[in-house]
Amino acid sequence: xxxxxxxxxxxFCQILGIKxxxxxxxxxxxTHTSYAHESKETPRPEHNERVEFLGDSVLxxxxxxxxxxxxxNLNEGELTKLRAHIVCEVSLAEYARKxxxxxxxxxxxxxxxxxxxxxxxxxxxxFESVLGAYYVDQGMEAARKFLLGLMQAELDFICTHGICSxxxxxxxxxxxxxxxxxxxxxxxxxxxxxxxxxxxxxxAVNGKHIGSGEGRTKKESEQQAAKSALKKIGAPLxxxxx
Numbered sequence: 001x002x003x004x005x006x007x008x009x010x011x012f013c014q015i016l017g018i019k020x021x022x023x024x025x026x027x028x029x030x031t032h033t034s035y036a037h038e039s040k041e042t043p044r045p046e047h048n049e050r051v052e053f054l055g056d057s058v059l060x061x062x063x064x065x066x067x068x069x070x071x072x073n074l075n076e077g078e079l080t081k082l083r084a085h086i087v088c089e090v091s092l093a094e095y096a097r098k099x100x101x102x103x104x105x106x107x108x109x110x111x112x113x114x115x116x117x118x119x120x121x122x123x124x125x126x127f128e129s130v131l132g133a134y135y136v137d138q139g140m141e142a143a144r145k146f147l148l149g150l151m152q153a154e155l156d157f158i159c160t161h162g163i164c165s166x167x168x169x170x171x172x173x174x175x176x177x178x179x180x181x182x183x184x185x186x187x188x189x190x191x192x193x194x195x196x197x198x199x200x201x202x203x204a205v206n207g208k209h210i211g212s213g214e215g216r217t218k219k220e221s222e223q224q225a226a227k228s229a230l231k232k233i234g235a236p237l238x239x240x241x242x
Contacts, residue, residue, distance in 0.1 A: 001027060012104045015194050016130075018146055020137045025051075029133035030101075030126060032116070034108025045106075048129035055132025059087055062144050063155065071159045082158055086151065089124040094217065095150055096123035100194065101130065149196065153216035157223065167226035174235045175205050182206050185222045201225045 001023065009023045009030075020026055028046045036047035063086060067079055074082070085091065096102065102117035105126060116122050135143040148155075161167070168185075175181050182205070189200040201221040202212045210232055213224025 008104055012100075015099055016146065017149070017193075017196075018134060018138070018142070020134065022137055025133040025137045026130065027106075029055075029129035030104050031106045032108065032111060032122060032126070034111040034116070035106040038108040048126060051132040051136070052125050052129040053132070054135065055128035055130070058131055058135045058140070058143055059128055059147065062140075062147050063087060063151070066148060066152070066155060067159060070156075074159065085158060086155060089120050091154075092124035092127045093120035094219070096127040098150070098194075098197070098217070101126055154220055157215070157220055161223075161227075167223045167230060170235070171203070171211075171226040171229055174230065174233065185225060187218060187221070188212075203229050205229075 005027065006023060009026050012026070012030075013020060029048050029051050031045050031047050033047040033049060036045050039045055060083075063083055064079070067074065067083060071079075097118075102123060105117055105122070107116045107122075111122075131143060131147060134146060172183060175183065184204045184207075186202050186204070187199060188202050190197050191200075192198050196216070198214055198216060199218050199221040200212065200214050201218070201224070202209055203222070203225040204210065211225045211227070211229025213221050213226070213228050215221035215224050
């Protein structure tokens, strides 16, 4: 591995707040199939599909165990629905963007030029690959701490309140009872280190500020803003989705 690549991977580890015994594991996790297939190296570098397979299983075990142990009131159907939401491609891609994963991917020329570093499918797969590589290198407990450090706030939120569209959907239902209105969510700030940021969002209806909130993801901060708006206007909050 070239020194420049080692520096990049060490920088990425710093962003993640982790240490690895073998940077080769991480490098493989960040190597897309397009790069491996176009490489002139002999032998060709290993791409991340195998470690993605492993990471997918590790992700499911950690998330499922946390939900099962932390929320005994949820039945099997509710647990399944909520887990599917938190580990879907869109959500995983958002976590990947949060840790700037796209900047460290090795992509083929065409994939890189066509926006692969921002493509949700590539980012979600690579996120699972990184988790799998960290699990191989450091074990399950380290992988659990790393993953929950990123996901616990949203896991707690959706397991307590339901799928993350609830408060926003409820606010829309309430304020549009008298006709169409403009609802605008605005990200107003972000604080903290890259791997543990807190986002702040405000919500306005027809240009009038009615709520604000904070969260560890942009989505969560929007939900908290909508929740505060519902409380301010005295509207009932939605219950758990059926």
